[in-house]
Amino acid sequence: MKKLCDEKIDRTLRLLGSATPSPGMEDRIVARIDRAQSMIEPRRFFSLPHLAFGMAAAVMACVLIVAGSVTHSRHILPVAPGLHLPGESEPGVGAASAAHVAPQPVTTLPQDRPRSVREATNGRAVISPHAKKPAGIAVPKTLPSQE
Amino acid sequence: MSSFTGPIAGWMAPAFSPAMTVDSSETIAALVAEYSAALYRVAYSVMRNSAEAEDAVQEAFLRVLKHREKLSEIRDLRVWLVRITWNVVLDKKRRSKTRPENDDIADFARVLPSTDRRADDEIVSSQEQARILALIDRLPVKERQALLLSAVEELSTVQIAAVLGTTESSVRSRIFRARRELSALLEQEGVSQ
Numbered sequence: 001m002k003k004l005c006d007e008k009i010d011r012t013l014r015l016l017g018s019a020t021p022s023p024g025m026e027d028r029i030v031a032r033i034d035r036a037q038s039m040i041e042p043r044r045f046f047s048l049p050h051l052a053f054g055m056a057a058a059v060m061a062c063v064l065i066v067a068g069s070v071t072h073s074r075h076i077l078p079v080a081p082g083l084h085l086p087g088e089s090e091p092g093v094g095a096a097s098a099a100h101v102a103p104q105p106v107t108t109l110p111q112d113r114p115r116s117v118r119e120a121t122n123g124r125a126v127i128s129p130h131a132k133k134p135a136g137i138a139v140p141k142t143l144p145s146q147e
Numbered sequence: 148m149s150s151f152t153g154p155i156a157g158w159m160a161p162a163f164s165p166a167m168t169v170d171s172s173e174t175i176a177a178l179v180a181e182y183s184a185a186l187y188r189v190a191y192s193v194m195r196n197s198a199e200a201e202d203a204v205q206e207a208f209l210r211v212l213k214h215r216e217k218l219s220e221i222r223d224l225r226v227w228l229v230r231i232t233w234n235v236v237l238d239k240k241r242r243s244k245t246r247p248e249n250d251d252i253a254d255f256a257r258v259l260p261s262t263d264r265r266a267d268d269e270i271v272s273s274q275e276q277a278r279i280l281a282l283i284d285r286l287p288v289k290e291r292q293a294l295l296l297s298a299v300e301e302l303s304t305v306q307i308a309a310v311l312g313t314t315e316s317s318v319r320s321r322i323f324r325a326r327r328e329l330s331a332l333l334e335q336e337g338v339s340q
Binding site for chain 2: 034
């Protein structure tokens with residue numbers, strides 16, 4: 001009986017282990033792999049062309065940002081009166097010790113003296129009658145109380 | 148380009164060498180041609196359904212495609228592929244736990260070679276086969292797995308041990324115990340009568 005049992009077990013296992021697939025299984029598997037591969041490949045972003053394109057775009061963006069920043073800072077430089085602005089060809093960045101030449105020469109008065117002379121009399125400022133004054137301004141010679 | 152290592156190399160490898168993609172496809176196609184029948188038998192020994200076994204083999208090769216960069220490192224491709232298929236089959240079986248395991252005896256008989264079937268049918272009828280398979284499913288997991296893999300002609304005991312992650316002697320003892328318990332169950336069930 002044991003021998004018969006073993007024989008039946010062997011036969012069943014042999015039948016189980018000798019199963020053959022339906023025809024065309026290999027073609028179906030290869031076709032499915034091809035489909036899966038075609039779906040997988042486009043999703044890969046980190047390929048050389050994409051990576052090179054991305055890096056080039058990043059470098060270009062950095063260059064544009066730096067150039068734009070420099071150009072912008074040169075255009076909004078505050079204009080200080082009496083200071084010489086550098087020419088257009090200059091870079092816009094200079095040392096603090098650089099020579100600043102006034103844009104126009106400062107002219108001196110012809111008399112080489114102030115336009116009016118202030119003389120203090122009894123603590124009050126008196127305008128000299130010889131002082132040059134703009135025309136049209138009347139200056140009394142004597143005050144009514146002094147007459 | 149070969150200086151890239153780690154994940155970057157994994158990302159870039161397929162795109163850096165388009166020829167490699169072609170080669171890997173051809174390699175996988177060659178693997179399909181050489182091992183698909185054996186893998187089908189491995190899957191069928193558990194699934195016992197032609198369509199599900201073929202689906203398991205397809206899924207196994209999709210996993211191979213996913214890990215195709217490891218192909219050059221594999222020493223024994225047969226064991227590697229059988230192990231992948233075995234894991235796929237066990238996953239599928241676990242997912243379809245509620246379904247009866249051997250409800251496709253007609254399919255089981257259909258896919259067998261006709262010459263073998265005629266000879267075997269003289270000794271074991273389809274109903275008896277179904278009962279024996281049901282008894283195999285009642286065996287402990289380790290014994291059952293060793294017994295089912297031993298049924299696949301292409302696998303040696305050493306390869307079964309590699310697939311199951313154990314030693315050859317352990318596989319032999321598991322198969323011995325499985326057959327002994329199966330014989331006892333058969334005697335109890337009265338199959339031999």
